[in-house]
Amino acid sequence: MAFLECYFKSEVLGMEQPFNVILPQVRMSDIENRGKKFPVLYLLHGLSDDHTKWMRMTSIERYALQYNLAVVMPNVNRSFYADMKYGLKYYTYITRELPHMVRTTFPVSDKREDNFIAGLSMGGYGAFMIALRNPNMFSAAASLSGALDLAGHIDNNDEQIAPMTKMIFGSPEEFINSDYNLMNLLKKVSREKDRLPRLYQCCGTEDYIYPMNTSFRDAAMEFGVDLTYEEGPGGHEWGYWDAKIRRVLEWIFRKE
Numbered sequence: 467m468a469f470l471e472c473y474f475k476s477e478v479l480g481m482e483q484p485f486n487v488i489l490p491q492v493r494m495s496d497i498e499n500r501g502k503k504f505p506v507l508y509l510l511h512g513l514s515d516d517h518t519k520w521m522r523m524t525s526i527e528r529y530a531l532q533y534n535l536a537v538v539m540p541n542v543n544r545s546f547y548a549d550m551k552y553g554l555k556y557y558t559y560i561t562r563e564l565p566h567m568v569r570t571t572f573p574v575s576d577k578r579e580d581n582f583i584a585g586l587s588m589g590g591y592g593a594f595m596i597a598l599r600n601p602n603m604f605s606a607a608a609s610l611s612g613a614l615d616l617a618g619h620i621d622n623n624d625e626q627i628a629p630m631t632k633m634i635f636g637s638p639e640e641f642i643n644s645d646y647n648l649m650n651l652l653k654k655v656s657r658e659k660d661r662l663p664r665l666y667q668c669c670g671t672e673d674y675i676y677p678m679n680t681s682f683r684d685a686a687m688e689f690g691v692d693l694t695y696e697e698g699p700g701g702h703e704w705g706y707w708d709a710k711i712r713r714v715l716e717w718i719f720r721k722e
Contacts, residue, residue: 467491467531469521474567478559485564486517488527488537489572503575506536506568507718508560509711510547510585510592513613517541524708533719536574540564544630546613547592548646551636560592561600584608584666584714586707587675591616591648594665594682598651601661608666608714610707611673614648614682616641649685656689665693666717668710670700 468489476483490504509526511519517539520526530537545556569576581604585593590612597607620631620638635641645651655662665686669679679697686693694717700706 467527469527472571476559476563478563479554479556483559484517484541486521486539487568487572488521488530488535488539490531490534490536501573503573503577503580504534504536505580505582506538506574507715508564508581508583508593509537509539510583510589511539511541512585512587512589513544513546516543520711523704524711526711529712529715533715535715536572538564538568542592544588546588546634546646547596548634550634551640552633557596561596561603565603578602579605582606582608582718584610584711585612586610587702588613590614590667594648594667595646595651597663597665598648598655599645601655601658601663604663606664606666606718608717609668609679609682610710610714611669611675611679611702612667612682613675613678614667615678617647617649648682652682652685652689652691656691659689659691662691665691666696666714667693668696668713670702670706671697672699672701673706675702 468491470487470489472487473482473484509520511517520539526537540560542556547556547560549555549557568574583593583597583604590609591614593607594609597604619627620641635646641647667683669676683695
């Protein structure tokens with residue numbers, strides 16, 4: 467596997483933007499596989515992290531090697547992967563510009579069945595939000611300890627949370643009625659649930675974000691969305707996520 471640190475001038479964000487890539491290698495003598503397009507996982511970071519954290523805290527490179535899988539790890543700061551109300555257009559960046567940059571630079575497949583997205587915490591929210599809004603892009607999406615039900619936290623008076631959510635989503639009313647509200651989005655997309663990607667969700671039962679996960683699980687079940695849900699002992703920490711990202715890859719590449 468090759469590890470690459472990448473920077474390019476984003477037209478959408480108007481600034482230099484970093485992302486990291488793990489890329490399978492083809493031996494010089496392997497003529498049969500020259501020009502091969504690899505499956506790719508877009509792996510999203512959490513609220514207090516950046517594009518380097520998955521490589522620093524887990525064995526994702528070793529796990530991806532087993533599947534000849536490319537892994538793209540972008541950076542979106544504290545944006546919740548949204549086109550911010552008062553800020554930058556990270557949703558457009560992640561769903562349009564970054565995939566174009568990746569596909570025109572690296573030997574990765576553009577086929578839906580070869581494209582996957584996953585993330586932890588804020589990134590788990592981002593993975594589900596992006597996949598549900600773009601069902602033709604990804605065949606599978608995974609949330610690890612995702613911040614999946616934000617509605618109850620969008621209008622509180624927390625000195626840190628309230629200014630951040632207002633900057634990202636606008637007013638509580640704007641959020642509740644938008645496609646950034648996963649509960650609202652689930653109801654909307656369930657009308658065409660046969661087109662949706664497979665979803666995998668997990669959360670530790672000792673995690674402070676666990677109630678958000680049971681809320682999303684119950685809503686997905688109500689609307690008949692294809693969701694694999696797993697829970698068990700664990701908190702909001704990297705030991706749990708290292709084990710679960712390995713499980714995610716097993717689930718993505720399982721033999722039907």
